[in-house]
Amino acid sequence: MKNPHSLVRPIVRALHPYVPGEQPKIKGLIKLNTNENPYPPSPKVLAAIKAAVDGRLRLYPNPTALKLREKLAKLHRCRPESIVVGNGSDELLALATRAFVEPAAPTGSHLNAGSHRRRPMSRPTPSPLPGRELASSAPGVAPLRGGAGGGFVDPIESQFELERSRSTVQFFTSSYSLYPVLAAIHGARSNAVPLAKRFALPSVPELRRGKRWDFQAALTFITTPNAPSGRGYATAELETLCRAQRGVVVLDEAYVDFADENALALALRLPNVLVARTFSKAYSLCYLRIGYFVGHPDLIEAVDKIRDSYNVNGLGQIAALATLGDLAYYRGNFRKVIATRSRLSNELAALGFEVFPSQTNFLLARPPLFTAEQWLAKLRARKILVRWFRLPEVKDYLRISIGTNVETAALAKAAKEILGRP
Numbered sequence: 239m240k241n242p243h244s245l246v247r248p249i250v251r252a253l254h255p256y257v258p259g260e261q262p263k264i265k266g267l268i269k270l271n272t273n274e275n276p277y278p279p280s281p282k283v284l285a286a287i288k289a290a291v292d293g294r295l296r297l298y299p300n301p302t303a304l305k306l307r308e309k310l311a312k313l314h315r316c317r318p319e320s321i322v323v324g325n326g327s328d329e330l331l332a333l334a335t336r337a338f339v340e341p342a343a344p345t346g347s348h349l350n351a352g353s354h355r356r357r358p359m360s361r362p363t364p365s366p367l368p369g370r371e372l373a374s375s376a377p378g379v380a381p382l383r384g385g386a387g388g389g390f391v392d393p394i395e396s397q398f399e400l401e402r403s404r405s406t407v408q409f410f411t412s413s414y415s416l417y418p419v420l421a422a423i424h425g426a427r428s429n430a431v432p433l434a435k436r437f438a439l440p441s442v443p444e445l446r447r448g449k450r451w452d453f454q455a456a457l458t459f460i461t462t463p464n465a466p467s468g469r470g471y472a473t474a475e476l477e478t479l480c481r482a483q484r485g486v487v488v489l490d491e492a493y494v495d496f497a498d499e500n501a502l503a504l505a506l507r508l509p510n511v512l513v514a515r516t517f518s519k520a521y522s523l524c525y526l527r528i529g530y531f532v533g534h535p536d537l538i539e540a541v542d543k544i545r546d547s548y549n550v551n552g553l554g555q556i557a558a559l560a561t562l563g564d565l566a567y568y569r570g571n572f573r574k575v576i577a578t579r580s581r582l583s584n585e586l587a588a589l590g591f592e593v594f595p596s597q598t599n600f601l602l603a604r605p606p607l608f609t610a611e612q613w614l615a616k617l618r619a620r621k622i623l624v625r626w627f628r629l630p631e632v633k634d635y636l637r638i639s640i641g642t643n644v645e646t647a648a649l650a651k652a653a654k655e656i657l658g659r660p
């Protein structure tokens with residue numbers, strides 16, 4: 239018998255998996271580390287779930303979450319064919335990677351053999367025409383045209399760049415740290431490009447000048463509003479970027495219900511754009527794992543083809559449907575979270591924290607006096623859990639989920655104590 243470790247694919251052996259926020263079961267803990275909603279699901283949702291817990295659990299759920307898709311379609315004024323539901327939006331992000339990105343060719347192939355060429359990542363790409371439709375071929379494989387000046391294009395180099403783009407999952411840093419993990423699992427290439435100052439979205443001309451952004455990338459993830467900064471992006475700037483991309487763009491709107499603007503219209507207007515939504519954060523349903531994509535039926539069909547037949551559990555479908563029947567309750571919660579966000583932001587700023595404006599249910603804040611890592615430990619010692627990322631762009635910051643007024647008041651009190659303030 240071989241060493242079992244050697245039976246694992248090298249790509250999996252080498253993988254650094256996604257690290258979820260802690261879920262410790264410590265009595266009295268104030269949990270502000272995973273952006274969960276501090277308010278429970280609506281009483282109507284809880285009643286619907288309870289009423290469904292009976293002998294029917296032995297049956298498979300609806301394989302296409304049809305009723306839920308129909309209700310979502312009404313809400314978003316599209317057809318059910320424009321929607322696919324997933325086991326959380328995380329599942330859909332993974333499926334998008336598998337549906338739209340070619341795994342990179344194995345070592346030794348002509349693709350890798352060409353890697354010594356060290357060409358700039360994105361030579362200038364001709365702007366697509368406004369309102370262009372997606373090329374009839376697969377996303378990300380639009381034919382390369384001549385260079386910006388119409389000069390000579392080395393066909394081998396073009397072929398090489400095109401194949402690299404087909405295997406590219408692209409995203410900004412910082413954003414959701416799952417994206418590079420999905421690329422790695424799939425054997426695809428990650429193209430991580432820094433956001434502009436203060437987590438702003440770089441403009442298309444800036445991205446062209448930077449030469450690192452790939453306008454042909456098979457798949458681009460944009461977290462909007464951004465995580466972990468909380469910064470919101472205007473639909474107009476997202477639209478310009480989506481129109482410049484030749485591959486699929488997923489606008490990951492996990493936190494959008496706490497924002498002033500959303501970009502759902504782009505998914506209905508542009509054939510290469512998918513908007514990802516989740517019931518986890520704004521609708522207090524992390525536990526039941528429901529997310530969905532909205533987009534062009536051709537893209538939706540591709541994701542639908544490769545998902546598990548019963549990817550969405552039955553209780554989750556029932557809960558999500560009941561949620562859509564009680565949106566007024568949730569809108570009340572959004573308002574409460576936004577009001578608490580504003581109060582906490584002011585309190586932390588008064589204590590010397592540098593707090594970024596947030597369009598989400600969390601704040602990114604640079605604490606004073608001690609390092610962010612030390613703050614993490616000091617708050618934990620006071621039974622308050624927040625999130626700290628060791629990544630270079632955000633290692634000086636804490637990410638603090640917005641809790642109830644009581645929870646955030648406890649955080650502000652603990653911060654005062656740590657700073658030795660009366």
Ligand SMILES: Cc1ncc(COP(=O)(O)O)c(C=O)c1O
Nearest residue numbers: 326327328414465492516518529
């Ligand atoms: C930006 C972003 N996208 C997607 C998700 C995943 O949400 P879900 O619970 O729907 O899988 C998260 C969860 O933390 C997130 O932060």
